[in-house]
Amino acid sequence: MTIKARKLDFRDPWEFIVYTVPMEKDLVIRGYRPCDLPYLYEICTLTGLRGGDAGADYDDSRLLGHIFVGPYVEREPELTFTALVDGVPMGYILGTADSRAFDGYFRQRWKPDLAQLYPKKKTYKPAQKQLLGRKIWTTNSDLPDFCPKYPAHLHIDILPDAQGQGIGRSLMEQFTQALAALGVGGFHFGVDPLNSGALGFYHKLGLEQIGAYPGVIYFGKLLKPGS
Ligand SMILES: CC(C)(COP(=O)(O)OP(=O)(O)OC[C@H]1O[C@@H](n2cnc3c(N)ncnc32)[C@H](O)[C@@H]1OP(=O)(O)O)[C@@H](O)C(=O)NCCC(=O)NCCS
Numbered sequence: 001m002t003i004k005a006r007k008l009d010f011r012d013p014w015e016f017i018v019y020t021v022p023m024e025k026d027l028v029i030r031g032y033r034p035c036d037l038p039y040l041y042e043i044c045t046l047t048g049l050r051g052g053d054a055g056a057d058y059d060d061s062r063l064l065g066h067i068f069v070g071p072y073v074e075r076e077p078e079l080t081f082t083a084l085v086d087g088v089p090m091g092y093i094l095g096t097a098d099s100r101a102f103d104g105y106f107r108q109r110w111k112p113d114l115a116q117l118y119p120k121k122k123t124y125k126p127a128q129k130q131l132l133g134r135k136i137w138t139t140n141s142d143l144p145d146f147c148p149k150y151p152a153h154l155h156i157d158i159l160p161d162a163q164g165q166g167i168g169r170s171l172m173e174q175f176t177q178a179l180a181a182l183g184v185g186g187f188h189f190g191v192d193p194l195n196s197g198a199l200g201f202y203h204k205l206g207l208e209q210i211g212a213y214p215g216v217i218y219f220g221k222l223l224k225p226g227s
Contacts, residue, residue: 032080039089041065057127091158093171152187
């Protein structure tokens with residue numbers, strides 16, 4: 001499938017980006033707008049368990065959005081792109097140009113409030129307890145050691161009904177172009193080794209595996225020759 005994109009002007013974060021896709025439904029990919037936020041939280045939860053619905057695994061399904069959506073769109077809305085099918089957000093890509101700076105921002109601006117929202121207790125469901133332990137109740141940083149070489153990172157999620165139509169590929173292209181326009185040297189992202197759909201997608205896109213830790217495989221791409 002070929003997707004034709006109008007050239008994006010990164011000086012105007014509100015510019016409407018329209019893709020013409022040969023399908024019956026109306027597909028639009030554009031820069032993030034504030035009314036997208038609740039949809040993005042929902043999409044994050046509905047795809048949060050190795051690509052499937054994670055809602056039942058969490059005491060509060062908003063927790064995933066508070067960690068993997070909210071901080072990114074608040075800090076770097078210009079790096080968030082929303083895919084709409086017939087006017088409804090069905091997918092997104094978002095991230096940060098600088099993972100180290102983002103980590104500092106998350107600690108200062110989000111962690112204290114989230115720690116208050118989700119105080120330490122034993123009765124949470126295992127997935128919720130594990131995510132809170134890793135992201136909120138710890139002082140440790142989980143920044144991978146290859147961050148200086150691949151400073152940006154991303155998250156991409158598309159609802160099942162909108163998958164397999166070229167949206168993922170074009171969201172990755174948008175994000176890559178946006179980073180390149182900012183002069184960023186490279187990006188990375190983590191994937192659950194059991195998320196076979198996502199692994200197939202990244203391999204198809206020719207992305208290079210740059211690291212593996214228990215429970216996560218990292219892929220990366222350099223955007224500047226020689227960086
Ligand atoms: C993984 C995901 C982002 C892919 O997006 P998508 O819109 O379905 O993918 P596209 O239609 O753009 O596919 C692009 C290419 O990858 C290939 N591809 C997509 N999914 C694949 C899979 N499961 N296995 C093998 N190849 C795959 C397509 O065939 C296509 O190849 P082509 O361009 O040569 O035809 C999407 O399915 C998704 O959001 N899944 C659920 C959430 C998730 O797992 N997110 C990633 C967390 S790390």
